[in-house]
Amino acid sequence: MESRALARVTENEAYELMVKGFSPNYRGNPDLDRNRSAAIPPDANCSLFITGLAPTLTTRELLAGIRDAGRIYATHINAPEPDRGHNTCAAKVVFFERGAAERFYHRFAATGFAVRGHPMHVGRVVWNRIRSAELDVGGRKSRVLLISGPPGIVNERALRAYFSSKIQYQVDEVRAWATSEDRALIEFRFGSYRCQAESARMALAREFKEFGVFCEFGESTLPHPLLENWDRVADDGCDAYRKGPLRSHSSSHDLGHHPESYLIVPLPPGWLPYLLGPKGFLDVS
Numbered sequence: 001m002e003s004r005a006l007a008r009v010t011e012n013e014a015y016e017l018m019v020k021g022f023s024p025n026y027r028g029n030p031d032l033d034r035n036r037s038a039a040i041p042p043d044a045n046c047s048l049f050i051t052g053l054a055p056t057l058t059t060r061e062l063l064a065g066i067r068d069a070g071r072i073y074a075t076h077i078n079a080p081e082p083d084r085g086h087n088t089c090a091a092k093v094v095f096f097e098r099g100a101a102e103r104f105y106h107r108f109a110a111t112g113f114a115v116r117g118h119p120m121h122v123g124r125v126v127w128n129r130i131r132s133a134e135l136d137v138g139g140r141k142s143r144v145l146l147i148s149g150p151p152g153i154v155n156e157r158a159l160r161a162y163f164s165s166k167i168q169y170q171v172d173e174v175r176a177w178a179t180s181e182d183r184a185l186i187e188f189r190f191g192s193y194r195c196q197a198e199s200a201r202m203a204l205a206r207e208f209k210e211f212g213v214f215c216e217f218g219e220s221t222l223p224h225p226l227l228e229n230w231d232r233v234a235d236d237g238c239d240a241y242r243k244g245p246l247r248s249h250s251s252s253h254d255l256g257h258h259p260e261s262y263l264i265v266p267l268p269p270g271w272l273p274y275l276l277g278p279k280g281f282l283d284v285s
Helices: 011-019 059-064 098-108 156-166 195-211
Strands: 047-053 072-078 088-094 122-127 144-149 171-179 183-191 216-218 231-233 240-241 272-278 280-285
Touching: 047 098, 047 144, 059 171, 088 098, 098 122, 144 195, 156 171, 156 183, 156 195, 183 195, 183 280, 195 216
Parallel strands: none
Antiparallel strands: 047 088, 047 122, 072 088, 144 183, 144 216, 171 183, 231 240, 272 280
16 A cells, blocks of 8 residues: 655645645645545545544544444544644545445534544544545445465464555454364455455465465445345344255255255355355355
8 A cells, every 4th residue: 555654744745735635644645546536526425534533543443433334445544643733533434335425424424423432532524525436336345355265374363464464454353253174264354445455355366366265355234145045043143044955046056965065154144155164165156
């Protein structure tokens, strides 16, 4: 991810940023097309800006307050700069779709954005003046990756180290959903899709596919047709188990004919179902 060093900008640098339409505190690369304001009307903007947040705010805390709004394209937290009179954090949140951005805005514009654990800091939500257009409308791209493969590769410690060697990233949460002697299944929630989940997925496909590592986008708020025959048994709706034969929607092969060859593993609602068996995970999408 391209960004400028966090050193204090000079007066000339601050002026150049303002001429280009950026805040003088901006730390990204203003010359990248994806960092520039999109040539779209205000009512098509998918980017919001939150000010007045807690000075110790983390990516996980920020994202915990944005559940059930829609898929998030990117987040970025601006740290406090006391020597410039900024004693709180600010955050940029960009959604994939305008509808999701509007839901978030209308939910918090009037009341403010409160983050659990920081009751003294209620953020002010406004539309970002650096506009972002819709992307992947109606699609499944997200900041969440579902990764399966050999446990020696697919474990939180190894994945964090590998991603750190490739990209700059923030983590919302990492969940280990299933493991066996030969295979493991992990849900890796990045802070952003942009330059994080998208880059991590490409890197895994390029360097680890030959070792049996597979990666798919996932988002627990998105339904998937393959889950229509699954019973959700947990009170919080986080676990789902298959009831009856599971048939692939993309083929006539009924996996229920070979019950001895696989074990159904719990998955959060919305994930592509994966089967844990002697030949590894079978993607039946």
